[in-house]
Amino acid sequence: MNPFKYGMVVSGKDFCGRKALLKQIGNHIISSQRVVVLGERRVGKTSTVYEAVNQRKTLRLLYVDLLGIKSVDGMCRRILKAIIVQEQKTDWFEKIFKTLAHLRPSISVDPITSLPTVSFDRSIELEADSIPEVFNLIGSLGKKQKLVVVFDEFQDILNLANAHEALALLRGEIQFQGEISFIFVGSIRHKMEEIFTKHDSPFFKSAITLTVDSLPHKEFSKFLKSKFSQGDREVDDEVLSKAFQIAENIPGDIQQLCGAIWEITAEKEMISVDKFKSAMQLIFSREQKSYENYINLLTNIQLKVLTAVAKEGGKQVFSVAFMKPSGFTNPSTVRRAVNRLLQLNILFESSGKYRFVNPFFRAWILYR
Ligand SMILES: Nc1ncnc2c1ncn2[C@@H]1O[C@H](COP(=O)(O)OP(=O)(O)OP(=O)(O)O)[C@@H](O)[C@H]1O
Ligand SMILES: [Mg+2]
Structure with missing residues (x-):
């Protein structure tokens, strides 16, 4: 069997190093400190957080992936699903099911994948006023055992039309859960910074930031x-x-x-x-x-800019030295193309340089 694992959370003997970081996260968890974990794509953020929790057997993990959420309804459903999946084998299960009876939850096992699937009544739209109810449930889980709540891809909250309101409500609820540890994981740095370092954000300076490097x-x-x-x-x-x-x-x-x-x-x-x-x-x-x-998905111009980034590297892409070989004279044309490539998550910006999210895609562009 191929011993190399990728595209999944790695743990135990498949998890390499990061001793100091694991210890740091573990200590923050014990003291219920709020923590932000930042790092580039596929660097190991999720695995590191899982490993830090797994290393302490007394901890209980509630893992909520917010990737691609579009509404408060979507966010609440993800959290509730995580709670149900987590609790399905405990004696709390019935109680939780009863508490959520108005949402008509149902749980089944997918016959093909054997994975549990949870669904709720689709005709009910959960609004911002459901957030306190959801956190009540989290609070009651936290009373049983030391609980770590991980919100992965947390930056996607900014996708919500009422992101500021949702963040304010979340922040308010989290403040009352003094015994529970909260970890916010994100891969899009500028969005995470918008949440945690902007003065007018409800989460301003509310957590310690740790970075997962290569x-x-x-x-x-x-x-x-x-x-x-x-x-x-x-x-x-x-x-x-x-x-x-x-x-x-x-x-x-x-x-x-x-x-x-x-x-x-x-x-x-x-x-x-x-x-x-x-x-x-x-x-x-x-x-x-x-x-x-x-x-x-790309126009000719966007593809030309992408090819130039693959060839020349993504430094100073608005300079004549970068643009001239590809026949561009107008920096705003290049800027528009770069913005689209960022939006499509093909490129990302790191320390003033544009890089491919997937280095193999870069290699393929040069090869084809
Ligand atoms: N400590 C590690 N030891 C060995 N491999 C690792 C380690 N951390 C990450 N990896 C490799 O990186 C892959 C991605 O890990 P993980 O999903 O934890 O990263 P991530 O930063 O959360 O990624 P994403 O940005 O996709 O959410 C793993 O499947 C594994 O191949
Ligand atoms: Mg991840």
Whole structure:
């Protein structure tokens, strides 16, 4: 079996390093400190928070993913679903079901995936005044056992039409839950900053910020080498540093690339850098459909700008040096295209530089 795991939460023996950060998060949890966890895509934010909670057996986790929420109704339903799934095997289950009876909750197991699915009456629209009720329920969970509530992709609250009102209500409720630890995880830095560092935001200065960075080369290389050796394969440092470089130091992408290398090699093989071509082609063949979907969303100008970022790197994209080789003369044309690429989540901005969210997409653009 392929020992490399990507696109999922990793824990236990699949979780590498981050000792100090885990300890820090653990201590904040114990003291019910509110914590913001920031980091780029696929760097390991969710895994780190899970691992910090899992390492302390007395903690109970309520994990709520807010990715893509569009309304208060959507947010409340996600939280309620998380509570029901979490409590389905406890003696509180009936009580919770009764409390939520007006929403006609039903729980079933999907026959294909075996995953529990929870649904509520669709004709009822939960409004902002449901937020206190939802937090009452969270509060009662917190009375049983030390509870950690994790809101993942928290920045997506800003998608709501009444985001400010929702944030104010959330903040008010959270303030009353002194015994419960709250962790807000986010990957879009400027949006998280808008929530936690803007003066007029209800969450202004309400939490300590921790950052999840790339894993240190040495520690992660050792971890990856041991995974290769589980499959009776050997890699040298040159291969690993090239993998780090192609995957732009993002742990999830490094694992994906190593997984592809693992698949195209055999037991007892000493892996060298000449394997990268086939490994990249394997990744491209699996991701091609989604790359093409992205390309179909772009105008010619946007695609030209994207190709230029892939070729030249995303620094100073409004300078003549960047624009001239691609035939652009007007910085506002480039700006509009970049804005669209940011909006589509193809590029992101980090320290004044535009980068591809997916480094393999960048490589594919250059290759095709
Ligand atoms: N500590 C770690 N040890 C080993 N691999 C890791 C570690 N952290 C992250 N990874 C790799 O990164 C992948 C993504 O991890 P995770 O989902 O926790 O990241 P994330 O930052 O929450 O991502 P997203 O931005 O998609 O929400 C994992 O599947 C794994 O391949
Ligand atoms: Mg995550």
